Amino acid sequence: MTPLLTTRGLTRSFGGLRAVDGVDFAVLPGEIRAIIGPNGAGKTTFVSLVCGRILPSSGAILFDGEDITDMPAHRRVRLGIAYTFQITSVYANLSAYDNVALPVQRTLADGRAKGALHAGVMEALARVGLADRAAMPAGQLAYGHQRLLEVAMGLALKPRLLVLDEPTQGLSDAEIDDFIPLVREIARTATVLIIEHNIPVVMQLADRITVFEAGRILAEGTPEQIRRNVAVQEAYLGSGHG
Amino acid sequence: MNETPPARLYGLHLAVVLALFGLNFVLPDYHQGLFPRIMVLATFAMGYNLLFGYCGLLSLGHAMFFAAGLYGAGLAVAHLGWAVPAAFAAGLACGALLSLAVGVLALRTSGVAFMIVTMMFSQVLALAILYFAPWTGGDQGLVLPQQARVLNLGFAAFDLTHPAVRYMAALFLFAVVLLVTLAIVRSPWGRVLVAIRENEERTRMLGYDTFASKLAAVVVSGVVCAAAGAAWALLFGYVGANFASVQYSILPLLWVLMGGAATTLGPLVGTLAMYYVIDIASSHTSAWLLIVGVALVLLVLFFPKGILGALRRRWPGWLP
Numbered sequence: 188m189t190p191l192l193t194t195r196g197l198t199r200s201f202g203g204l205r206a207v208d209g210v211d212f213a214v215l216p217g218e219i220r221a222i223i224g225p226n227g228a229g230k231t232t233f234v235s236l237v238c239g240r241i242l243p244s245s246g247a248i249l250f251d252g253e254d255i256t257d258m259p260a261h262r263r264v265r266l267g268i269a270y271t272f273q274i275t276s277v278y279a280n281l282s283a284y285d286n287v288a289l290p291v292q293r294t295l296a297d298g299r300a301k302g303a304l305h306a307g308v309m310e311a312l313a314r315v316g317l318a319d320r321a322a323m324p325a326g327q328l329a330y331g332h333q334r335l336l337e338v339a340m341g342l343a344l345k346p347r348l349l350v351l352d353e354p355t356q357g358l359s360d361a362e363i364d365d366f367i368p369l370v371r372e373i374a375r376t377a378t379v380l381i382i383e384h385n386i387p388v389v390m391q392l393a394d395r396i397t398v399f400e401a402g403r404i405l406a407e408g409t410p411e412q413i414r415r416n417v418a419v420q421e422a423y424l425g426s427g428h429g
Numbered sequence: 430m431n432e433t434p435p436a437r438l439y440g441l442h443l444a445v446v447l448a449l450f451g452l453n454f455v456l457p458d459y460h461q462g463l464f465p466r467i468m469v470l471a472t473f474a475m476g477y478n479l480l481f482g483y484c485g486l487l488s489l490g491h492a493m494f495f496a497a498g499l500y501g502a503g504l505a506v507a508h509l510g511w512a513v514p515a516a517f518a519a520g521l522a523c524g525a526l527l528s529l530a531v532g533v534l535a536l537r538t539s540g541v542a543f544m545i546v547t548m549m550f551s552q553v554l555a556l557a558i559l560y561f562a563p564w565t566g567g568d569q570g571l572v573l574p575q576q577a578r579v580l581n582l583g584f585a586a587f588d589l590t591h592p593a594v595r596y597m598a599a600l601f602l603f604a605v606v607l608l609v610t611l612a613i614v615r616s617p618w619g620r621v622l623v624a625i626r627e628n629e630e631r632t633r634m635l636g637y638d639t640f641a642s643k644l645a646a647v648v649v650s651g652v653v654c655a656a657a658g659a660a661w662a663l664l665f666g667y668v669g670a671n672f673a674s675v676q677y678s679i680l681p682l683l684w685v686l687m688g689g690a691a692t693t694l695g696p697l698v699g700t701l702a703m704y705y706v707i708d709i710a711s712s713h714t715s716a717w718l719l720i721v722g723v724a725l726v727l728l729v730l731f732f733p734k735g736i737l738g739a740l741r742r743r744w745p746g747w748l749p
Contacts, residue, residue, distance in 0.1 A: 238634065264636030272634075278627040289624050290635045292617040304617075344636065 189252065191216045191378050192237065192348055197246035199232055206232040208402035209246070214348070219370065219379045221389040224399030225422065230382045231273060233399065234350050237380075238270040239263045250348070265293075267347030271337045271354065273382070279326030283336055286325050287311050290343035311343040315369065331362045342373065349373060351381040355388055367391055390414070398422070435615075442611055445694060446604045453596045461592055465599035467704050469660050470684070472606045474696030476653030477681035482691035483614055484646040485626025489544045489678050490551030493531070494651040496673035497523040498658025500558065500565065503668030506577050508564065513580045513589070517659045524655020525648060527554075532647035536640060548678065555673035570669030578663055595664050602660050603697075606653055611693050613649070622646055623691075654681075687728055689735030698736050 190213035199207045207229045214220045222230050235241045237248060239260035248256045255263055264270075278286050291307035312318045315335040320328060325336055334354060341349050351370070355363050363385065370392055373379060383389045389396060389410070396413045398405045406416050413419055449468070453461060473495055480486050501523030505511040511519065535546045558565045565571065580587040580598070587594045613619050624632040625639050633639050662668050671677070680703075681696075688699025706724055710717035732739040 240630075240634065259638075261633050261636050261638050264634060270634050272631070276628060276631045278624060278631065280627055281623065285620060285623075289620060289632070289637075292620065293636050340635065 188215050190214055190249075191218075191251055192380075193249040194237070195247045195249075197233070197236060197248065198244050199236055199241065200244045205402050207236060207243075210402075210404055212397065212404065214378055214380060216347075216378055217374070218394045219374045219381065219392050221393035221396045222380065222382045222399060223384070223386070223389055223396060224405070228399040229402040230399050231352060232402075234270070234352060234380065234382060238268055238350060240270070264344060267345075268350065269341040269344040269346035269348070270350045271341040271352060273352035273356070275330070275333045275337055277325040277328075277333050277336050277340070279324065281325060282322050283312065283317055283325050283328065284308055284321040286336055287339050287343050290340050294343070294345050307343065311339045314342055314372070315339040316365075331358050334358060334362075338369070338373075346377050349377045349379050351379065351383075353382050353384060355383065355385050363388060438611070438615075439608075442607060442693065445697070446600070446607065449600055449603070450597075453593060453600075458592070461596060463704065463708070465595045465664060467701055468599040468603040468697075469657050469664065470680075470704070471697040471700040472603050472660070473654050473657035474681045474684040474688070474700050475606050475610050475693075476650045476657065478685045478690060478692075478696045479610060479613065479622075479653065480646050480650035481682065482685060482695070483619065483626065484622040484643060486643065486646070487544055487682075488535075488547040489675075489682075490531070490547030490549070491650075491654055491681055492673050492675065492677035493551040493554040494524050494528055494654035495658040495661075495677060496554060496558065497527045497651075498655030498660075499662045499668050499672055500658075501655065502659035503571055503573060503662040504564065506573050506662070507571050507668070510577070513578065513663055517656075517663060520655050520659025520662070521652055524652045524658070528648045528651020528655075529644075532644045532651070536643050536647065548675065551673070551675070551678055555670065555675075558670045558673050565670070566668070568670050570667060570671075573662065573666040573668065575666070578666055589664050590666070598664060599660065602656060606656065607693065607697075609653075614693060618642070618645075626691075683725065685735075687725075687735055689737030689739070689741070692735070692737040692741065695735055695737045702736065 192214045194210055194212045197207055197210045197212070198205060210233060222233070224230050232241070236243050239258060243256065247254060250263070250266055250268065255266065287308045288304060291311065292304055295303055295307065309318055309321070312321055315338055317332060317335055317339060320332065325333060328336060334357065338351070338354060341351070355366055358366060367388065370379060370381065381392065393410055395408065396410055397407045398413060398419050400422050405422055406413060406419050408416065449464070452464065456464065476494070477491050480488060498520035502516040502520035505516040505519040531547065531550050535543055535550065538546050559567050575590050578589040580589055587598070589595055589598060621632065621637055621642050625642060629639050658672070684699035684703055685696055686699065687703055688695030688697065707717060707721060710720040714720070734742065
């Protein structure tokens with residue numbers, strides 16, 4: 188199977204710091220891939236390069252066989268790469284409905300199809316369980332609901348690759364329990380790239396895990412392989428862990 | 430922006446237009462003379478509001494777009510002897526070209542830099558108008574002769590210097606721009622403009638080319654302001670360099686702030702209120718700027734969202 192996303196020698200320096208350093212990476216279609224690693228390992232920088240929020244110093248990015256290294260971010264989104272922000276970044280002053288209407292109206296071929304817009308918005312809100320809060324200003328939603336709204340905005344783009352940057356950060360245990368089946372559900376129609384610190388969540392969700400350290404890939408494998416990997420234990424899980 | 434029954438919305442805006450229409454027949458002569466000016470300036474403010482209120486771009490150079498329309502139409506009449514419709518179109522074209530050029534350059538910046546760059550471009554135009562005095566009349570300006578200001582539509586000729594005709598022409602321009610603004614802010618594109626104001630980076634990551642949207646907003650805003658300028662030249666017959674000065678870049682900002690930024694009717698309310706505050710104050714004292722200043726301070730303290738912004742919070746949440 189050809190990978191959906193491939194990076195070759197992807198590098199990004201900030202001053203003297205190589206935040207992402209020669210990363211070769213590939214994700215297969217339909218996969219749930221988790222990226223873990225200590226703070227400052229370059230995870231968010233890496234996915235920002237993939238989404239086009241920042242441009243690489245060197246290296247190449249291919250999406251579905253097409254070179255997108257120099258493509259502006261908004262065109263990558265149109266190709267099907269959606270990014271949900273690590274720091275909740277909903278439009279606080281707009282209603283939940285309008286927040287989701289923005290991505291929905293862009294995916295509609297005919298923006299004037301009012302019925303299609305409404306149906307698309309309510310479907311995306313329903314998938315994350317926020318349909319009954321459509322009229323609320325996003326800034327007045329509970330924090331967990333804002334995270335879900337963020338996911339709904341990503342979903343509404345009908346992405347082929349959905350990048351979730353620490354989606355469970357700040358969620359309660361009960362909310363996390365609801366979140367796991369949601370991601371599985373999303374993965375039936377999209378490939379999911381998820382940065383996550385919550386190791387139990389990662390172990391339950393991911394098909395494969397990539398471990399970053401100091402801008403490089405330290406290890407890659409199934410959850411079971413990663414759990415047994417000695418280098419990973421030392422770098423990240425804590426050497427006393429196993 | 431919310432899913433409001435459109436009938437009520439368009440009903441309210443049509444009611445405002447009808448009220449202005451009715452006022453023509455009941456206002457005393459003096460006020461019947463003021464209202465066309467207020468409606469044209471409110472059109473200028475609506476153009477400003479589209480960019481500042483909805484898209485969140487604070488320009489300090491919108492006098493140049495008003496002046497582009499004013500001189501585009503005025504010079505066409507004075508030197509080329511063009512008829513009213515062609516001169517008005519020339520004003521619009523000048524506004525469109527200028528806003529496109531300024532937009533492409535100024536939108537490379539944002540925030541304070543955008544304010545400075547737009548102000549700078551506006552100053553260039555103001556100085557150019559003074560420099561080319563043989564054509565523009567310099568600081569004296571140009572007075573368009575009365576016989577040139579007749580709108581000939583084939584079946585009928587309208588003398589734009591006649592008070593009632595002037596009133597109706599200004600109202601027509603105001604009503605068209607008001608309804609266009611309403612349609613824009615309720616359209617998907619209007620939603621994108623607000624999204625850019627609220628969080629541009631997020632909007633980009635939803636797949637929108639935010640530069641293209643902002644440029645389109647600058648051009649639409651510039652053309653509306655140019656329409657107001659062209660109308661001013663043709664209705665009031667005076668084309669003056671003071672309209673290109675910094676003062677006329679600040680005034681639309683104040684009108685919009687007073688009426689309520691990002692409300693469709695705010696520019697009219699703000700322009701009307703400010704015009705009458707100045708008019709009444711200046712008939713009582715020469716220190717009328719002081720009274721304007723006090724009014725603005727009170728406004729910012731107690732109604733930071735403007736008159737309609739404050740009303741919207743308390744009562745009809747559906748006001749666009």
